[in-house]
Amino acid sequence: MSKLTDLPKRILIGRALRSDKLGETLLPKRLALPVFASDPLSSVAYAPGEVLLVLSIAGVSAYHFSPWIAVAVVVLMFTVVASYRQNVHAYPSGGGDYEVATTNLGPRAGLTVASALLVDYVLTVAVSVASGIENLGSAVPFFVTHKVLGAIGMIVLLMLMNLRGVRESGTIFAIPTYAFVFGVFCMIAWGVLKIATGHDMHAPTAGFTIHAESSGIGGFALIFLLLRAFSSGCAALTGVEAISNGVPAFRKPKSKNAATTLAAMGLLAVTMFCGIIALAINTKVRMAENPATDLLDHGRPVGSGFTQDPVIAQVAEAVFGHNSIPFVFLAAVTALVLFLAANTAYNGFPVLGSILAQDRYLPRQLHTRGDRLAFSNGIVLLAGFACVLVYIYGADSTRLIQLYIVGVFVSFTLSQTGMVRHWNRLLRIETDPAKRRHMVRSRAINSFGAFLTGLVLVIVLLTKFTHGAWVAVLGMCVFYATMTAIRRHYTRVSDEIAAEEEPGDDYVRPSRVHSIVLVSKLHKPTLRALSYAKLVRSDTLEALSVNVDPDDTRALQADWQRRGIDVPLKVLDSPYREITRPIIDYVKGLRRNSPRDVVAVYIPEYVVGRWYEHLLHNQSALRLKGRLLFTPGVMVTSVPYQLESSELARVRARRRADWNAPGSIRRGPVHHHQPREKAREH
């Protein structure tokens, strides 16, 4: 795998650089936009379709509500963008929603946001990949018949790419994102031109009618349906918060540039969203939740053989013609930008994990920035969860979207509420009237943002809970409970091992060291262990061997004498050819006889280079070590002997050190990253 991907990567992006050489590669706005916006922009590929799909429950006549829903989404988008522009100015260190919530609303709110974001990353991968495969399917029918396979294959491919550690450049994001934006705008422009010149365009589903599940509904039921359609449309907002995590990656003035980029992203997203909905209505796109039964061709259901293409593909077909070059181009870049959106989750998941690890909500070793192992674990976990979801929901983006958005709006709401608190706190101490005015304005924006996103959260929960949102809520609860348990564990251990100010009465200062070198044969590793053990001066020193085979033991004793080794050799008997038990018993006996002594056990250890060699060496030593450590007053020293093959592993380790965590371009250079305590003082 690694060799295969190596060459194209080298050609594309040159040799991977360590991230500390990345110091100067800050992002200009024109590159920052595609780097951060692939997620929110790509969601216009599925959000308009979801709106139509929900409306179709009440029949085609309900489609005339779609402009109003589009307006609601636009208002919401502007509100969220305006709110996050405040975040970007207030937290230029790139503190995301987790930090804003933790700082201003306390650790529980922070942990809730974190759980929501973790669930959201999983769903971003699942939804984006599923939708990408569906868009690909509009041009390549193979992906229609092999939807699940294609989606899981893509998730695994992204996983492998991220495990390998592809060094990113802004250009890699820029090309597909701008191509996608360009394609959609061309489609809209061409469509408008055709309409203006009196052309009549027909989507492939234009001739169908819809069997309304509940036609002629009104009153509360209709309102509920409209709210549900609006909830689905809100999928267009996912990923907006990404820029607020990435402020340090911008060129100076960072906050201002980030805010501008945010505004540009919002404007692009709503334009494309509205354009696609308008064209869909004009070209008479028909979407149904269950196309096989509810889409009617001359009054008869189209049946399960029919593929309902995504709305963007249907519009493109109406505008450009089926399988025309621009149609295929748009399908390709749509799929590409959706996969890119999935990729951002691969970058974000482990980074959030490392922040949570710093706060002890996740295993401590994950906190290293861009640590490869932590990164790998996070990526594999993310891919695994996403695959399970894709498999369960048959890679159907419509069913997956029911789970989506809950997490997004939980974190929107808590983050905006936190910002209100933030301004309140600052207003208590600020006296400069100009600054106060500014803060009051920001507070008003964030308050409205908190109110509106909170309202949407309630709507999403009400309209989608039974349709699948409960899965997302359950996932959040599981993450929350796990992280709380881990944090509690760390706190308990920390209390247990806290040093007393004065050593207690039960503390016995150790007095002497009795050293033992474990010996099986007299070869180089043993001789090295003996010479090191002699160098470290202990009170007594002996060599210890277990008599597993009497002939071997006799040979060892003879060799020992012949070489005149000045360390006494003790041999333990072992009728069952066991090694661990006799040694443990012997060490325990030593400890019993002189409880104040410390026993130092030296174990020669082979250092090998290939994974399978680990199975062939050191296993007995490892097990023995594991058992010895349970005995108080014992320390265990590994004296390594590097076999020739260990050179391989050293080379591998060096290569690993050159590894570059994916997503570093979004996080900015390291010397701009400040400890969070300081960031809070801003």
Add this chain to the structure above:
Amino acid sequence: MSKLTDLPKRILIGRALRSDKLGETLLPKRLALPVFASDPLSSVAYAPGEVLLVLSIAGVSAYHFSPWIAVAVVVLMFTVVASYRQNVHAYPSGGGDYEVATTNLGPRAGLTVASALLVDYVLTVAVSVASGIENLGSAVPFFVTHKVLGAIGMIVLLMLMNLRGVRESGTIFAIPTYAFVFGVFCMIAWGVLKIATGHDMHAPTAGFTIHAESSGIGGFALIFLLLRAFSSGCAALTGVEAISNGVPAFRKPKSKNAATTLAAMGLLAVTMFCGIIALAINTKVRMAENPATDLLDHGRPVGSGFTQDPVIAQVAEAVFGHNSIPFVFLAAVTALVLFLAANTAYNGFPVLGSILAQDRYLPRQLHTRGDRLAFSNGIVLLAGFACVLVYIYGADSTRLIQLYIVGVFVSFTLSQTGMVRHWNRLLRIETDPAKRRHMVRSRAINSFGAFLTGLVLVIVLLTKFTHGAWVAVLGMCVFYATMTAIRRHYTRVSDEIAAEEEPGDDYVRPSRVHSIVLVSKLHKPTLRALSYAKLVRSDTLEALSVNVDPDDTRALQADWQRRGIDVPLKVLDSPYREITRPIIDYVKGLRRNSPRDVVAVYIPEYVVGRWYEHLLHNQSALRLKGRLLFTPGVMVTSVPYQLESSELARVRARRRADWNAPGSIRRGPVHHHQPREKAREH
């Protein structure tokens, strides 16, 4: 799981004893027979059916050859039993075929036998369990429709039981085995009585005719078919060699008792085999390879809904009546004894593994007698292979039997050939005419055994290779190649680390020790590591910390000063919050400056009791240790700190120590086990 199985186990067999308390529980013949014979006796449950099945290819008329095939199997059985009686006398230490072949024919022959036996163990599990489920299915139709599920469930159940380590008693084997023998003999006696009194018995398939695939064949084709039928009948011989491994488990005179038991087993097996075939012919049992198409009911194929029950079940139905109490009883004990036969493979596989490990063909750590970990690995591997086979072949015992027997006859042939060499060698030095006469007789028996089993091996390979035996041969080759590679690896490493007689020119005796204690916080584990490191007197001692978070580092430094610790504290910088790299770089720097010094790194390590706690602690330390060991001139000391939860693990370890390897009853008490070198001198 463990708790659930605990109570019935305790009730049945009392508290598990350690195997060293097993010294006096030697087996009397009446218990040794069932302990060793469940495998060969149980094979009469499927071998007769396989003979009929192959004959049916030439049509029902070919069934009249079945008595001749039975005679051939009987002759072969007596030959093999007579041959192994010589083995038992010559190798009273319980050296199995592997040892006989290695000692007399060299390591390659030994390794071939070992590969054959390993494959055979896997197939014993697959065939016995599949056949057991089929027999169960004759009384409980559920197991017909859920054959694969039932078989895999059974394999997993046996695996869990063996992992848990059930202490065996002869009685556990005796009851089902004797019940099975009793049941079959009752059936034969009752059947003969009914025939004698003029009753007409009809098997459920008696009314069917068979569509012969190649009817009216003659000449070479017929001979080939008869040979193939004979090959299938040879399945009755599997497991005969088991007693030759278990001589030490017998009461004195061991060899004589083992030889008598072997003879009794052979006699029982052939009587049951012939009785079942005779009754099958008399009750007109019809078996076809593809019953759905080749069994004809009034000229029409019975179709895939028809279940062809095993021959023993059909005969029982004819003799006792369908679903009568004796019929169900026989089905139950047949299934039970087949599962018991599968269980013997679970005992044998890890034991053979431990013998191979002693000869360095398998990872070294497996050589401990009854070692739990080695045992577990072997058992899981065996169950895994068996599950794969059962899944691939749809738990169809007929298809699985095509793979069987190759391994058995490879080891029969090589073992008997080895015995001929053995007698030749002894005859060269023996002068006593009485003893010589005895040896010449033994040699004649073994020569005939080698010839006949070799002939059967050729027949089996010729007639079954394309029917599936190639899979078994391939499996043997894979085992052979793997074990050769492991042995070569150990030899190469052993050469690499062999100590020179005189230290070479490149050898620099280390001169001083520089000790480093790794510190993250000043808690009890750190304080213990510091006090131990001070106790072991080295030339220089310093504490080392990595500055991951400036606030934490400042707190550590303040604490250090306040407590007045008399060890200098050095702090390394780490912009990426890495821990491993700065420490490795520092240690490498030390080594560069004074290459003759040894660096001793002390790492405080948490000892925990729950598996998930391992994920939460020590991961950074472990990784650091792994990297440090690659650097020559470094040794790494773990200073354990036992957290409260470690008590759990200690209790678990104690319980594990009381664990008793399944199969110990077959191997006999340990003080009778002699090193193999001595056994060879007998």
